[in-house]
Amino acid sequence: MSLTLVKGLVLAGALALAGCLEVPRQTLLSNEFQPAEHCLYPSLPAIAPLPAQFSLLSWNIYKQQRNWQPELSRWMADTDVLLLQEASGRDDFYQWLEQQQLHWFQADAFEWQQLPNGVLTASRQPAVQVCAERMTEPATRIPKSLLFSRYSLAGAKEQLLVVNLHAVNFSLRGRTYQAQLDMISRAIAGHSGPLIVAGDFNRWNARRQQQLNQWAVTHQLSEAVPAPDLRTRFWGYPLDAIFYRGLTLITAHSINTHASDHTPIKASFSTL
Template sequence: MSWLKRCLTLSLLLVVLYGGWQWLVSPLVFTLSEQTPIALVNDDEANPNKLTQGHNNASCLEMDQLEPLDNDGQLRVLSWNIYKQNNDGWDAELLTLLERTELSLLQEVSLSPSFINWLNQLNWFGQQASAFEVFDKSSGVFNLSQRLPEKVCAIFETEPWLQLPKSALFASYQLSNGESLWVVNLHAVNFTLGTEEFEQQLAELEQALIEHQGPAIFAGDFNTWSEIRQEKVENVMRTLGLEEAKFTPDLRTTFAITGQPLDHIFYRGLQLKKAEVINTSASDHNALWAEFTLN
């Protein structure tokens, strides 16, 4: 037990030092995005309506020219933190995964010229919650699909130490059975001593979903590195009637000290057929993939 306490104390000290360093250095590197809160890639033909306000002052766009997201009742979903494309091989890995995916929910996407050029070669639509800019490159969560959403909203919560926003996208997609699928792509608040900001971010997303009685997916990098954070997430999912996709073997990326998995896929109103973790060196997170069928 004393060894565990020493490890936890050391980890907390490192986090504090890291947070202090970021507090001093981050203004020199990071800037809040001055662009529209939602960046579009390959969406020129969508002709989105003007920016509107959603729940909790979220910025939203509504789309035209809609087609069902699923493929004859099959819906395959990827959730992956791609670590700002820092590791070699992310493009080949993602391209392979897109071949068997209808909807990709990505976190920590750097909207660099190389990423945009790569995406422009594909027949996919992209929307990013532009949280902040790193050396003039937008960073945040990113939805990628071959069908446009009916509506997409960007929601932000500020990291209390780093004073930079963590982002989430809330979107709805048309399905072939006439229903709408509501989707949350989350990169959760991370560096906090308590859970107040973490809970606030979850509460805002819970409110966005709570009025919808149909199918839903809530996925991403939840930063559930402690049991109390995991408990807070489970409470929200229980309220929303969502259950978690189980992975066998469970190769999800975990926090080194506690062994808690960081990434999750929750769902409702769909039949889960298969769930996999893709072990990869193309990011500091392994990728999650799940196959669903419509009810």
């Protein structure tokens, strides 16, 4: 059994023993939006677009259990879009986002000890539109979350769609894993502009690798393979990834760190 599965089982057991896991009705949290009934709705007017050449950092932050702030502050010095998985909604974390003057959204997958947990997307410029979704682990019943954010992008005729994913760990014969990929497929089906899908894909066996490859080919997505490639691996498979289309990849690299059990990936892109 891989370490990522062990971690998931330990978390599931701890949550069950604690008896305090809740799945709130409202999925989307934000420093700008008020709660709404509909998942997808417009935000602030897109006054300032992302630059034509921009950078994106994706990282499983491990619920901020380690000394995350110094390193993330340094990485954010030249980062335009930040995608975090396993983000825990602690006061010091939200204060850091405000200090960085970031526009942020969090998909509240579940609440543990009265703290929201889930993927979080932050950016230097406000999103035009945002949507949050959940997918429940079939074995542990612990939800994973996704965020879909649209941005105006300088030099691009259409908006940039960014998907922040924390994939399910436990999936019998890969059906729930595929269902989560299908959820993304439905969201991006009508989008012909630039696209990025990134996060913790939890690909730790050949079946998941095959599913992910087939899905990427279907949507004409390329993987931004980092060099150097220091990504966290289990059974030889890298867990984290950045996929893209409709953009020119300039650089991609992973960063060695002890601030989480995952290493982040950073990539820079430009409009075609």
